[in-house]
Amino acid sequence: MTAPRIRPNLTQIAARLNVSVATVSNALSGKGRVSPEVAERIKATASEMGYVPARAARALRTGRSHVIGLVLPDISNPLFPQIARAIEQAAANVGYAVLIADARDDVSMQTEAIERLLERGVDGIVVVPRRGSRIAEIGSPVAVIDSPSTPGNTVSADHWQGGRLVMSHLLSLGHRKVLILGNDPTSNVQNDRVGGMRSCHPHVVEVMWAERIERQGEPGQPLRLAEKFAQGFTAFATVSDLLAIRALTELLGAGIGVPEQASVSGFDDLLWSSVVRPALTTVRMDLPLIAERAITALTDAIEHSLATPERPLSFGSVKLAAPALERVPMTLVVRQTTARASDAGTANIKTVQHGGRYQ
Amino acid sequence: MTAPRIRPNLTQIAARLNVSVATVSNALSGKGRVSPEVAERIKATASEMGYVPARAARALRTGRSHVIGLVLPDISNPLFPQIARAIEQAAANVGYAVLIADARDDVSMQTEAIERLLERGVDGIVVVPRRGSRIAEIGSPVAVIDSPSTPGNTVSADHWQGGRLVMSHLLSLGHRKVLILGNDPTSNVQNDRVGGMRSCHPHVVEVMWAERIERQGEPGQPLRLAEKFAQGFTAFATVSDLLAIRALTELLGAGIGVPEQASVSGFDDLLWSSVVRPALTTVRMDLPLIAERAITALTDAIEHSLATPERPLSFGSVKLAAPALERVPMTLVVRQTTARASDAGTANIKTVQHGGRYQ
DNA sequence: CTGAAAGCGCTTACAG
């Protein structure tokens, strides 16, 4: 039986080759000056023995766990998977794993979540803060992703510009009365989106803040969009795909044709927006880019934090190098055009594939 | 300045109190026999100094990271947040953190994800396998969550019973022609759900496998449900809320009243099912319970694995203690009843709150 | 280019 049963360590590799553990360590990390031949033999033997470095030992010695935390305002938010995936990817690219924590839409739980992660020994934290909350100095590197209107923000999508994108598209289709639909007036993100929309042509739009459906099983009040349609509104521009689908089903159920008689647009480009019929025009964030920026800012902060190998991370004195806020542009995804703008014929549904967006 | 800037360690606490680190360690862990008075003083001093145990050191010494991995088939699956949250909760309850890995709907990436987690030093892994894949011996404790039809499964929802629940409800409403809608004939979960539905009354149902919408931006073919309706089908029983909403918008768009003329049901009780109008009747898994069972099985396996403090986890020889598969019953959430079964008047939409389910 | 040694912070037999 040649296969080793136990996780080999550096000492065992060293013993096998009659070299020191220091040399093995150096060869494997490529740091120390080791002769190419020896390094080669060591690497070969290591992989042959199935060597996997013990993270705990490395972390103990270097003071770096190479794990970061991701604090999300609410895991049940449909956008969460995309965020989580983007952060995970960006972190993995630079050698970090991600521990996810859920603030459950509660500021005090958000604080707790941060503390829990710190106790877990993360090197830094990415926070998507609950709306209206501020991330205090936490004694550890931090990157914040929110709307550009949030103070202390690190990076975020340009929600205002996204709002302009979708509204100017609707106006270009010929709509003259547009109802803007939000459901959380305290959200910086929603306000930015609404603000961008309104800025295009304030005279043809009206804003409506719908009741928020927080929990499952509570359908909430109808939006009474049929009444709005009767008042002459032909476009319903919402701040989220969720709200858009609520609007869409209500309009369809009232016998109003979409997109023939009215347009519905969302935000975020969730899978749902392309699954409904007609599919929704929506606006998408460049999450991979946002995540990359956040991770870069965070890992920079981690590297520049006071910790040295011999003197690990100190509490209460680490600051970000005051990075400039980055605004990442959003992208319009057109899936509905009205009869006026599209070819007559078929169902007046026009789908623009991934290549066919414009900014 | 009294606040210590540096993370204190056991040695510093010990020095402050003129005791040994062993005593401090014992007092804090409650393990060793330490006199109550000393233990008290130590605990007080530790918290006053803001002591936080160094996980890396503990992990190195004990051979346990107290981190587990969660491998998911596809993070963009809308059910993922609920699963992640449930597992996280259940794991946190027993002192474990969770590292999430995404298989991106690809078997080889699933294997990679497992390996990555193992290299990260997790103590065990919970896998929700990609449909059709088998989890090989991975040399580490594992718990598998899938359908009961999946071999090697640890725990899962009773999808078959869930199918029976929703179908018998539809039949009780008076439907005589029911179209069952799935979109992945290779999925054990979907097959179980469909099987359960069919088993209720095979003569009144027909099964249709729709094209799967995998990527955003590709709306896919219409389901042509209006034709089915014309053939006399009055209930559309889908295997997922996603498919249900696709069906719902198509029916509404074709001028078919829901729920007055036709019923639509889903599976999973996602937020979306209560946001659309009319809200969807659906079936829900008891994810908290499933997660708890999975975590219990996993932590048992971890504790019984061959590793001892002095001889850490071995590779290739750890097995689960062949636990019996657990089937966790599902719950019906009724949100639509047809005219026949409900009071006349209003919109024939009846919502059953969380208290009002039945199994 | 290579190695001996110290030390990261903890836990755990073992001795007193």
Add this chain to the structure above:
DNA sequence: CTGAAAGCGCTTACAG
């Protein structure tokens, strides 16, 4: 009940 000591597996000055 308390403490001295070893050791988990690594990395990193430092010496040769």
